[in-house]
Amino acid sequence: MNLKNELSLPAGFFDLEFEKAAAKRRLENHFADIFVNKGYREFSPSLIENYELSDFSLVPKNKIFKFIDKSGDILALRWDYTTSLARFLKMNSEKISFPLKVFYCGSVFRFFEGSMGRPREIIQFGAEIIGGDVDGEIELIKGIFEFLKGTGVKGLRISVSEAEYLKRLLSAEHLPAESLEKILHAIKCKDFIMLNELASALFPEQREDLFDTLLSGKNSVDFRPEMENFLEKLKNSLFNIPVDFDPSLVLDFDYYNGPMIEIYDQNKTSIGKGGRYGFLSKMFGIDKNGFGIALNLNYILGL
Template identity: 25%
Template structure:
């Protein structure tokens, strides 16, 4: 019987994993350089965790089931809710800010298409507590630096602040359910629907024009001034505008100013409260957004303290798509790698001993235990970025030596076995 992988999933071969590990490790090194530490949550959680966050309608989009004890569980469709649950269970009394990152697979039951799979990966970061303005600026600067280190080209960073538009809606006493519909229509760029909802809420033309002016801001830091006079009588919106202005100033202090101020970013989720941002790679077409995030209050879903969080998640698979689309290459590491070759099969035991000597010194080492011809072993070493080949024959076994061939220089020397590690490490 033939078995194939489930629909919407993928197999990753050796070369695929080299690329994915390179990208993953580059992101890890970047976020760790900013003081973030890794956490890990379960692949499945209580179903109620996700319905509480996103409503019962999400059941149609996720994998959920009952276990043998009759408990309703779900494979996680994203990781933000799990991180908030982890905080509620374990970290409420920890010193703030908490700077955490996570990497793992998520699952959604949706129609597979280009750039969308039923099993996919997210790499996310969260800052809980601390000073929001500096958290937000650091998060945005860090996302930008990550893409620079990966050498992703032609990406666009758009930054907004939901507090500006929400301030207007609160000023007009628009009910929360209608605000949700308004934000969703802005997120979908359905401006006919937006006008219809505003009309239903008895919003007059003056305030319609203010809302339109806000969501039309799509330019530089200085373009915030174009709406300042419109918001003078709306204190909540003015406060959000000044906060965004401060955030952008701090972002620029991190050395990043190549962004767009885009106040139509809405993210479409109720829990976002402040700054929001998205990053696009236009070459990816309909799936161009590779990350998005902002500031939110999700811990209030639980009985924990009401504390703001700032975070984002890279769509890891979309980053990989950009990596391939732009024909980027994995940077070869500078690790010492060795292939140990016994010239004849009777020297295999000696080859194993030499290999273990090298491995104990943290030198990546492979052994030819099949008995291939020397030419094929050298070809294998070249194609696998192996720096050195150690040859063991009758004379080497008798003398307690090894013959070391440096693949770059093609030089070959015979040295005492106990000098092999130092010779390779000092190369």
């Protein structure tokens, strides 16, 4: 290996040089100002977690960077702010009052085999509210868009769906369980070739997009009332931001139990996502729902 290769960073990592570092600092300060003014407090968890914490996370273990220290303990690079926040809440529950509102700015690390141009270090700016209500969730989303409008990102829009909505929509067609799981997997992986093949086999008479077919069919299902309330308040709050219902919206992790959102630019590039989650109760015994959105600063900084 020549010197140049020896000095290169591993695939998927990067330096923030000069102008980009200064830009990150400006954006970080702007983000903090917005959320501090909304009563949020900064949360900055350790970069290192015990690998055992991944047992309580829904991030796949094969995406987590783990290593062994000199004492033989298995450790991991922070893979997700939400799991670190849940760990902190469990350890400090007697000192926490709810609703708890926090924001964070920093990196998470995810392993992708061979990287294939995908970053393994992801700079995230995010905010979460634990034990809040719908109005608190909407206020968080408004703060996110207030920040984004100052970044120069063009054509902002938001897609919304409901956790389990797609599964209920497909279940109304009385599909075999195996076919249902295959469709959900294809959508989650954005494998549109496989999705088209499955749709053609399962709905041979359709003459339109799969989701148009499902939504216009006799077995189409409605949102739950609380989701209708969320969607109405969101549209009334984001006056000049298009809000679209997207039944195909499936996020990376399976801990959502209510509204899910994804934020796009004019080119339909995803720049942030999140929603309401309930895994705190199931995995940590914390009887509260959470709601959070994390923005991908790699995109905004042009990394």
